[in-house]
Amino acid sequence: MRFEGVGMRYGRSPEVLQDISFELRPGSFHFLTGPSGAGKSSLLKLIYLAHRPSRGRVSLFGRDVLSVTRPETPALRRRIGVVFQEYRLLDHVSVFDNAALPLRLAGLKPSSYQGDVAELLTWVGLGRRFTALPPTLAGGEKQRLAIARAVVGRPDLLIADEPTGNIDRPMGLRILRLLTELNKLGTTILVASHDQDLVARSGMPVMEMDQGRLSWRGAAGP
Amino acid sequence: MIKKPDDDAAPRWRPAPLLPREAAQDILLVFVTGVLCFFACLAVICALAANRAAGGWSDQLKDSATVLIRPVGDESADTAAGRAAAALGGVKGVAEARVLEKAKAETLVQPWLGPAAQVADLPLPRMVTVQFETKGPHPTAAQLAAALKGAGVDGMVDDHSRWIGDILRAGALARTAAITAAVLIALSAAAVIAFATRAGLAARHEIVEVLHLAGAEDRSIIRLFQDRLAELAALAGLLGGAAAALVAAMARLMGGADGLTPVLPIAWTDLLTGLACPLIAAAVAAVAARITAARLIGGMP
Numbered sequence: 001m002r003f004e005g006v007g008m009r010y011g012r013s014p015e016v017l018q019d020i021s022f023e024l025r026p027g028s029f030h031f032l033t034g035p036s037g038a039g040k041s042s043l044l045k046l047i048y049l050a051h052r053p054s055r056g057r058v059s060l061f062g063r064d065v066l067s068v069t070r071p072e073t074p075a076l077r078r079r080i081g082v083v084f085q086e087y088r089l090l091d092h093v094s095v096f097d098n099a100a101l102p103l104r105l106a107g108l109k110p111s112s113y114q115g116d117v118a119e120l121l122t123w124v125g126l127g128r129r130f131t132a133l134p135p136t137l138a139g140g141e142k143q144r145l146a147i148a149r150a151v152v153g154r155p156d157l158l159i160a161d162e163p164t165g166n167i168d169r170p171m172g173l174r175i176l177r178l179l180t181e182l183n184k185l186g187t188t189i190l191v192a193s194h195d196q197d198l199v200a201r202s203g204m205p206v207m208e209m210d211q212g213r214l215s216w217r218g219a220a221g222p
Numbered sequence: 223m224i225k226k227p228d229d230d231a232a233p234r235w236r237p238a239p240l241l242p243r244e245a246a247q248d249i250l251l252v253f254v255t256g257v258l259c260f261f262a263c264l265a266v267i268c269a270l271a272a273n274r275a276a277g278g279w280s281d282q283l284k285d286s287a288t289v290l291i292r293p294v295g296d297e298s299a300d301t302a303a304g305r306a307a308a309a310l311g312g313v314k315g316v317a318e319a320r321v322l323e324k325a326k327a328e329t330l331v332q333p334w335l336g337p338a339a340q341v342a343d344l345p346l347p348r349m350v351t352v353q354f355e356t357k358g359p360h361p362t363a364a365q366l367a368a369a370l371k372g373a374g375v376d377g378m379v380d381d382h383s384r385w386i387g388d389i390l391r392a393g394a395l396a397r398t399a400a401i402t403a404a405v406l407i408a409l410s411a412a413a414v415i416a417f418a419t420r421a422g423l424a425a426r427h428e429i430v431e432v433l434h435l436a437g438a439e440d441r442s443i444i445r446l447f448q449d450r451l452a453e454l455a456a457l458a459g460l461l462g463g464a465a466a467a468l469v470a471a472m473a474r475l476m477g478g479a480d481g482l483t484p485v486l487p488i489a490w491t492d493l494l495t496g497l498a499c500p501l502i503a504a505a506v507a508a509v510a511a512r513i514t515a516a517r518l519i520g521g522m523p
Contacts, residue, residue, distance in 0.1 A: 078437030
C-alpha cells in the first residue's frame with residue numbers, strides 16, 4: 001500500500017487529509033494513532049475504498065485506486081478485511097451468518113467454510129452465540145464478532161478501527177495475538193487505536209495523525 | 223489453540239437471507255400492487271370481450287345486405303319484393319335472398335312507434351334480406367342495384383358498410399381504451415415498485431453499505447432487491463389476477479346472452495388472463511427494481 005501526496009476532502013469542505021505519503025510493505029503491522037478528528041478514520045476510508053482521494057495517488061496491491069474500474073472494485077475489496085469502529089453488523093442475521101459474510105460474498109460453498117467460521121467464532125469467545133442476533137450481544141461481543149468477520153477470509157490487508165475499544169484487557173490482548181498470528185501468515189495489518197498501552201505492548205511501528213497530517217513515531221519510518 | 227465448537231448450531235446452519243423481511247411494508251406493497259393487477263386484468267378481459275363483441279357484430283353485418291323495395295306503378299309491394307328477391311338470388315355470391323315477412327317488419331318497427339300505434343295500417347315498405355355466401359367475394363351494393371334495375375324493381379340497397387365501419391371503429395376504440403388502461407396500470411405498478419425499491423434501499427442503507435464494502439458485487443446487491451420485489455409482485459399478481467378472474471367468471475355466469483354481458487361477451491378463456499398476471503407483474507417489478515437499485519447503488523463509491 002502506498003500513499004503519495006494524498007489529500008482528501010468531503011464535498012467542497014476543506015481537506016481533512018493533507019499531503020499524506022507513506023508505504024506499508026506486504027506483511028507489515030502498523031498502528032495508527034492520533035486524537036479524535038485527526039483524520040484516522042478518513043485515512044482508513046481511503047484504504048478500504050469507501051472514499052477516493054481528491055489529489056495524490058493511492059496504490060493498493062500495485063494498483064492506483066483511481067484506475068480501478070467499478071467491476072474490479074468488489075474483488076479488490078474482498079482482499080481487505082475491515083473492523084469498523086461502529087461494528088456495522090447485519091442485525092437481522094445470526095452471529096454465524098455475520099462472521100461468514102465475506103466467504104459467502106466470495107462465492108464459496110457453505111460446506112467449505114462452515115467449520116472455519118465455527119472455529120474462529122469459538123476462538124473469539126462466541127462459540128455459544130452462533131444463533132444469536134447482534135442486537136442481543138454485549139458491546140464487547142459485537143466487537144469480537146466484527147473482528148471475526150474481518151479476519152475470517154484471511155485477507156491480504158486488515159484495517160481495524162479501534163478494534164479493542166469496547167473489550168476488556170485480557171480479550172484485548174487475545175485479539176492482538178490473533179492479529180499478530182494473522183500477520184505472521186502474511187496479512188498486512190493497520191490498526192487505528194487510542195489504546196496506548198496496547199500499542200506499546202505490540203512493539204509495532206506507529207503512524208501518528210494530527211490535523212490531517214501524518215508523522216512517524218520513533219525510529220520506525222517509511 | 224483453536225478448539226472445535228461445542229455448539230450444535232453450526233452443522234445445521236444454512237445461509238440466511240441477506241435482505242430482512244419487513245412484514246408491514248411487504249403487505250402494503252402486495253396490497254397496492256395486487257389492486258393494480260386486479261384492475262389491469264379486468265381491463266385486459268374487457269378489451270378481449272369488446273374485441274369479440276365488435277368482431278361478432280361486424281361478421282353478422284358484413285355477410286348480409288338489406289334491400290328496401292319501392293313498388294312502381296300498380297304493382298303491389300309484395301309482388302315487387304318477390305321479384306326483387308328472385309333477381310337478387312341470382313347474383314353471384316348471394317346464398318339466399320328472402321322477403322322479410324310483413325309481420326316481422328311490423329315487429330321491428332313496433333318498439334319505435336309504441337304499443338298504441340296501429341302498425342298494421344301503416345304503409346310499411348317491404349324489405350329483402352340478402353345473405354352472402356361465406357366463401358368467396360361478396361357482391362357489391364352496385365352489383366345488387368344493377369340486378370334490381372335489370373329486373374325493373376326500384377329498391378335501395380344497404381350493404382351495412384356504414385354500420386360495419388362504425389362498429390369496427392367502436393370496437394377498436396374500446397380495445398384501445400382497455401389496452402391503454404392496462405398499460406397505464408402496469409406503468410403505475412412499475413412506479414409503485416420503483417418507489418418501494420427506493421424506500422427499501424433507504425431503509426436498508428446500512429445493510430447495502432456493509433455488503434458493498436465487504437466486496438459484494440453490485441449485481442448481487444441489485445439482485446437481492448430485484449428478486450424480493452419480483453417475488454412480492456408475483457404474489458400480488460396472483461391475488462389480483464385471481465380476483466379479476468373471479469369477478470369476470472361471476473359476470474359470465476350471471477350474464478349470458480341477455481344478462482349482464484350482452485355487449486361484453488366474456489369467454490371462459492378470457493379468465494386465463496389471470497394466469498399471466500403473476501408472471502407479468504413479476505417481470506415488471508424485476509425490471510423496475512433493477513433499474514432503481516442499479517441507479518442508487520451506482521451512486522455509491
